[in-house]
Amino acid sequence: MTRLVFARYELLRLLRNRRFVVFSLAFPLVLFYAIAGANRHVRDLQHTGISAPLYFMVGLAAFGTMNAVLGAGARIAAERALGWNRQLRLTPLSARAYLGAKVVTGYLMALVAMAVLFVAGASLGVSMAAARWLQMAGMLLIGLLPFVALGIFVGHLVSSDSVGPAIGGTTAIFALLGGVWFPISRHGVLHLIAQALPSYWLVQAAHVGAGARGWTATGWLVVAAWTVALAVAARWAYRRDTRRD
């Protein structure tokens, strides 16, 4: 009950934050139509075996959802600057519940961002069985785990002045090297780098929509490794930030 009320107001704040709504919902949507709209009849985008609308639908869903969960980090940094986390430490709300509320609201926004992109994709002719849509959504949600941890890490490490550029820059690099804007060629150094990034595997969820079964073992391993590493880093940054001396 307590947590529900608390999380409800967290969510309300989020929806009232225009910049956040623009970056995680409107921005990806507009870009999707701009990029995929021009290539809507491309059935096989640069030999990926995936149509352009499907590829960019998942690519921009990855981008929007990354922004959505990383937004939790920006909010943590802002609340630290405000002294709000000190205020909350004087309430019965546990640190775990505080972070939990941030993660849950981040994920809820990610779900909305994803749903918006899926509808947009369908409007440009993306279609598949319901089970495939669900599987793709599930993979995106799992693939976001490293970014949830990254948000908490950055939120506790960086000041509120620099958290915007820090998160924006991080998202831009992960998006570019992960293949959000164009497919990464199957050969060469770029492909090696991309394969080691969690954002690449978010985008690769598109293959499910084209009939593939899911991530390869490498994909699972990369997502798991990033999740663990960033969770450790997040824990360190959190402890360092809330140390009482």
Add this chain to the structure above:
Amino acid sequence: MKTGIHLHGLCKTFHAGGQRIEAVRDLDLSIGRGETVALLGPNGAGKSTTIDMLLGLLAPDLGSVSIFGRSPAQAIAEGAVGAMLQTGGLLRDLTVRELVTMLASLYPRPLPVDDVLALTGTTHLATQRTQKLSGGETQRVRFALALVANPQLLVLDEPTVAMDVEARHDFWTTMRSFAAGGKTILFATHYLEEAEAYADRAVLMARGRVVADGPTTEIKAMVGTRTIEATLPHAPVDSLERLQGVARAERRGARIVLACADSDAAIRALLAAFPDARDIEIRGAGLEEAFLQLTQDRDSRQEAAA
């Protein structure tokens, strides 16, 4: 010892830029349940550091804190503590009512939100977004956030600093009615008048120590003194100290400084005994000065004893 607040042997030293700052030095303080206590002292006396340790926001180097027989973390987890810290803003993108409701949801026995808004004079702000409030309005809402917990212990760190005279008056009226419900209240201030008007007891801190602790009337007599300064090159300090109304005398070059319990009597006695006193100034001793005097006395007594 189940009741009340006990701070025992608290020490806290900060290291900043190669300097050691002993913010709190071996502080002992007990507050009974239902008492309203003012923590009085100049800036840098260690009031905020003491409050942070009381609330568990800061771990003491040495010493212990007990709030109604519990650790600060336990007392806070049970919702027994409400606090208004010296600094801190309000979460944006919510209305005042939403923010107070959000905080209320965290406590096991909160006060009704409408009551708290009425109590703190923020009812007319209820539908405003928090980022649109003025400084004084923000303070009132922060007070509402501390009260909505319906805490057994209310801690306020210099709550009226950003308020104008009227807001200050309203604030203390509210606090008084809250205290009347048997709550324990500790507030830090550097206004002697606030301590005198609203606390049963005042604890004076200076340089990280408690230098005096007693009913506010006593404390006022102790620090509510006046100081006479004059140019008087040849008068011996001990004969000045024997003048009626003078508590302490000190020489600073050609100037003498008399701390007076009764400055009217003292000035008459001074002029009668030393008619050549010139450039006379009489002023109310600032708290800061009174505190420093008290600490110096204590330090020098301790040094003498050692």
